[in-house]
Amino acid sequence: MTSILITGATLPDGTTGDLHVRDGRIAEAGGTIDRTIDAAGLTALPGLVDLHTHLREPGFEQSETVLTGSRAAAIGGFTAVFAMANTKPVSDTAGVVEQVQSLGAEHGYVTVRPIGAVTVGLGGTQLSEIGAMASSRAQVRVFSDDGICVSDPLLMRRALEYVKTFDGVIAQHPQEPRLTEGAQMNEGELSSELGLTGWPAVAEESIIARDVLLAQHVGARLHVCHVSTAGSVDVIRWAKARGIQVTAEVTPHHLLLTEQLVRGYDSRFKVNPPLRREDDVLALRAALADGTIDIVATDHAPHPLEAKECAWDEAANGMVGLESALSVVQAAVVDSGQLSFADVARVLSTKPAEIGRLAGYDAPFAVGSVANFTLYDPSVSRTFTVDQLHGRSVNSPYLERTLPGQVMATIHNGYATVLDGELVDIETVAAQVRHG
Amino acid sequence: MRHLLSTKDLSRDEAVAILDIAEDMADVATREVKKLPALRGKTVVNLFFEDSTRTRISFEAAAKRLSADVINFSAKGSSVSKGESLKDTAQTLAAIGADAVVIRHHASGAPNVLAQSGWIDAGIVNAGDGTHEHPTQALLDAFTIRRRLHGHGARGKALDGVRVTIVGDILHSRVARSNVWLLTTLGAEVHLVAPATLVPLGIDGWPVTIGYDLDQAIAAQPDVIMMLRIQSERMHAAFFPTAREYSRQWGLDDERLAKLPDGSLVMHPGPMNRGLEISANAADSPRSTVLEQVANGVSIRMAVLYLLLAGGVS
Numbered sequence: 001m002t003s004i005l006i007t008g009a010t011l012p013d014g015t016t017g018d019l020h021v022r023d024g025r026i027a028e029a030g031g032t033i034d035r036t037i038d039a040a041g042l043t044a045l046p047g048l049v050d051l052h053t054h055l056r057e058p059g060f061e062q063s064e065t066v067l068t069g070s071r072a073a074a075i076g077g078f079t080a081v082f083a084m085a086n087t088k089p090v091s092d093t094a095g096v097v098e099q100v101q102s103l104g105a106e107h108g109y110v111t112v113r114p115i116g117a118v119t120v121g122l123g124g125t126q127l128s129e130i131g132a133m134a135s136s137r138a139q140v141r142v143f144s145d146d147g148i149c150v151s152d153p154l155l156m157r158r159a160l161e162y163v164k165t166f167d168g169v170i171a172q173h174p175q176e177p178r179l180t181e182g183a184q185m186n187e188g189e190l191s192s193e194l195g196l197t198g199w200p201a202v203a204e205e206s207i208i209a210r211d212v213l214l215a216q217h218v219g220a221r222l223h224v225c226h227v228s229t230a231g232s233v234d235v236i237r238w239a240k241a242r243g244i245q246v247t248a249e250v251t252p253h254h255l256l257l258t259e260q261l262v263r264g265y266d267s268r269f270k271v272n273p274p275l276r277r278e279d280d281v282l283a284l285r286a287a288l289a290d291g292t293i294d295i296v297a298t299d300h301a302p303h304p305l306e307a308k309e310c311a312w313d314e315a316a317n318g319m320v321g322l323e324s325a326l327s328v329v330q331a332a333v334v335d336s337g338q339l340s341f342a343d344v345a346r347v348l349s350t351k352p353a354e355i356g357r358l359a360g361y362d363a364p365f366a367v368g369s370v371a372n373f374t375l376y377d378p379s380v381s382r383t384f385t386v387d388q389l390h391g392r393s394v395n396s397p398y399l400e401r402t403l404p405g406q407v408m409a410t411i412h413n414g415y416a417t418v419l420d421g422e423l424v425d426i427e428t429v430a431a432q433v434r435h436g
Numbered sequence: 437m438r439h440l441l442s443t444k445d446l447s448r449d450e451a452v453a454i455l456d457i458a459e460d461m462a463d464v465a466t467r468e469v470k471k472l473p474a475l476r477g478k479t480v481v482n483l484f485f486e487d488s489t490r491t492r493i494s495f496e497a498a499a500k501r502l503s504a505d506v507i508n509f510s511a512k513g514s515s516v517s518k519g520e521s522l523k524d525t526a527q528t529l530a531a532i533g534a535d536a537v538v539i540r541h542h543a544s545g546a547p548n549v550l551a552q553s554g555w556i557d558a559g560i561v562n563a564g565d566g567t568h569e570h571p572t573q574a575l576l577d578a579f580t581i582r583r584r585l586h587g588h589g590a591r592g593k594a595l596d597g598v599r600v601t602i603v604g605d606i607l608h609s610r611v612a613r614s615n616v617w618l619l620t621t622l623g624a625e626v627h628l629v630a631p632a633t634l635v636p637l638g639i640d641g642w643p644v645t646i647g648y649d650l651d652q653a654i655a656a657q658p659d660v661i662m663m664l665r666i667q668s669e670r671m672h673a674a675f676f677p678t679a680r681e682y683s684r685q686w687g688l689d690d691e692r693l694a695k696l697p698d699g700s701l702v703m704h705p706g707p708m709n710r711g712l713e714i715s716a717n718a719a720d721s722p723r724s725t726v727l728e729q730v731a732n733g734v735s736i737r738m739a740v741l742y743l744l745l746a747g748g749v750s
Contacts, residue, residue, distance in 0.1 A: 189641045190638070195567035200637075311543035
């Protein structure tokens with residue numbers, strides 16, 4: 001396998017030094033060198049891990065595939081993604097999750113860890129075969145009906161209890177369905193003005209409140225997906241203070257964008273949960289900084305053009321986010337001084353890996369660790385365009401915006417998937433996977 | 437004027453100018469030949485994704501009185517119902533050379549999407565979108581109020597100090613929204629009365645006062661009371677217990693009609709639910725402007741189409 005020397009990289013703790021990669025792992029200095037990467041001025045981050053990605057395959061390959069989503073992830077600095085279960089067929093059996101995992105392994109751009117559905121067909125009435133998925137080759141540890149809330153409190157209790165057997169976690173999409181019927185955007189003054197049905201904050205907060213109490217009651221792990229309101233932060237902070245096993249994620253877009261963008265009815269800004277108010281954005285940033293919110297997760301949600309080029313009410317929810325995540329995090333919380341790159345390493349890599357029970361990310365730059373890292377230049381800025389999107393869909397809210405930073409290289413399992421800011425071609429990656 | 441999407445975007449001078457041009461257009465209706473050559477050679481498409489015979493006919497009459505060619509396109513039973521998107525439809529209309537598109541759509545913001553998309557270069561007129569706005573309805577309401585108050589001396593005037601009470605389903609009413617923005621831009625004082633379930637959240641930022649008691653609102657002696665239609669589907673969605681209770685609490689019955697001050701106006705955008713939000717006597721009384729509103733609608737729509745296709749406000 002190729003050996004790589006990375007010179008002059010700045011590690012998350014601020015120290016500068018060389019990194020040696022040999023046989024897929026971080027190595028001591030010495031030995032032959034096949035490739036040298038000059039990383040002067042670049043920040044080395046542990047390989048980013050996204051706990052919340054929609055890869056769409058099987059079933060919605062016109063939006064994304066495991067391959068195209070993996071490419072989008074790699075160019076964004078990710079080395080592992082957790083693929084949500086709302087595929088077709090739903091990832092609710094050992095067969096489907098093994099298929100998703102093996103497609104990821106075959107392509108080699110990132111490690112793909114499937115998420116299993118909590119309920120059969122995301123139907124919300126019967127637990128799926130959680131045990132079979134957990135003991136399959138995919139070793140599923142995260143279970144979620146994301147896109148749909150597990151709203152039945154008894155079923156949620158049972159799911160929380162059941163995954164304890166496998167050290168699993170339920171990742172809940174917190175959305176009280178009755179309070180959000182027909183919801184189109186954040187409920188408030190602007191929704192009233194625009195005539196769009198409101199998605200009230202309390203619909204999220206009430207489910208989180210219920211679920212943390214259930215998690216406490218049964219002693220299980222709960223993960224809250226895409227927290228979007230200041231009130232939700234308050235509930236999670238309260239739960240953590242009581243010692244409840246709850247973790248939470250925020251998306252890059254909820255850290256940067258507000259509901260004011262909806263004013264033009266541009267459906268690129270339609271997402272679930274919706275973009276909220278400035279006060280919510282500030283509360284989310286503060287919660288990420290103080291650890292109330294544990295991680296950033298993209299909720300990368302690709303959709304084809306026709307699902308977005310229509311009236312607002314008819315447009316699909318969701319936006320792609322893998323390629324822009326690190327830049328958006330820098331814009332939202334690093335450049336403001338709220339988070340350091342050491343914090344970024346925690347919220348975008350080590351902690352999501354820990355929540356998802358993904359091995360090999362706890363000591364990323366230690367000698368002997370699997371070499372998964374990214375080299376990032378935080379000093380540049382770029383106009384974000386469709387050319388920088390490498391998935392199958394282009395529904396990004398950042399098109400034509402100026403974003404800071406650029407991923408210059410991504411190393412996955414010791415081989416390069418991105419070099420000089422460009423994706424390594426598929427044949428080269430596949431050859432490296434074979435030779436690994 | 438490039439498009440008319442909302443009354444919120446209109447300045448006071450623009451709004452007064454539209455009303456003044458509508459006065460000129462209203463004069464045309466009094467002539468033996470009710471027609472002007474202003475839009476000869478222009479094509480106006482009435483693109484209706486929702487049923488609305490009244491509004492469509494009004495726009496059609498307005499365009500024809502200005503000598504435009506009119507194409508009526510009902511989305512029902514068309515290719516739209518077979519899955520054709522707004523984009524496909526817009527590009528089809530662009531290909532046939534539409535100069536203006538009058539669009540009614542069940543989705544809030546659909547006219548904005550059409551205007552900003554680049555799919556079509558025509559002027560866009562919002563003829564009612566979801567629960568967002570219905571700007572020509574508000575303009576015809578303002579026109580009607582101004583004519584009643586100022587008669588033939590209305591030109592150039594706004595509605596300063598006129599007290600307007602709007603009653604009913606504010607939450608779902610595009611007519612209410614457009615009227616709130618336009619009437620207050622023109623200087624009117626707007627008071628909203630509704631059950632709390634039908635008051636939009638976040639309304640505190642609107643330039644209006646809000647109450648829940650219709651009798652109190654009538655006791656405050658408004659110059660205009662505008663009753664909104666209660667849609668039948670609302671009655672089964674827990675917004676209020678029963679039609680009877682709604683009628684008792686928020687209906688303009690004969691007793692409340694009698695308490696209105698002399699000279700006050702009773703307005704309704706139609707179609708009316710007689711006996712629910714408005715009694716037959718109130719609807720047919722001399723105070724009622726319902727039929728004038730319909731007639732004035734043609735004048736307003738002529739003014740808007742003229743401004744879009746034959747020149748700006750000057």
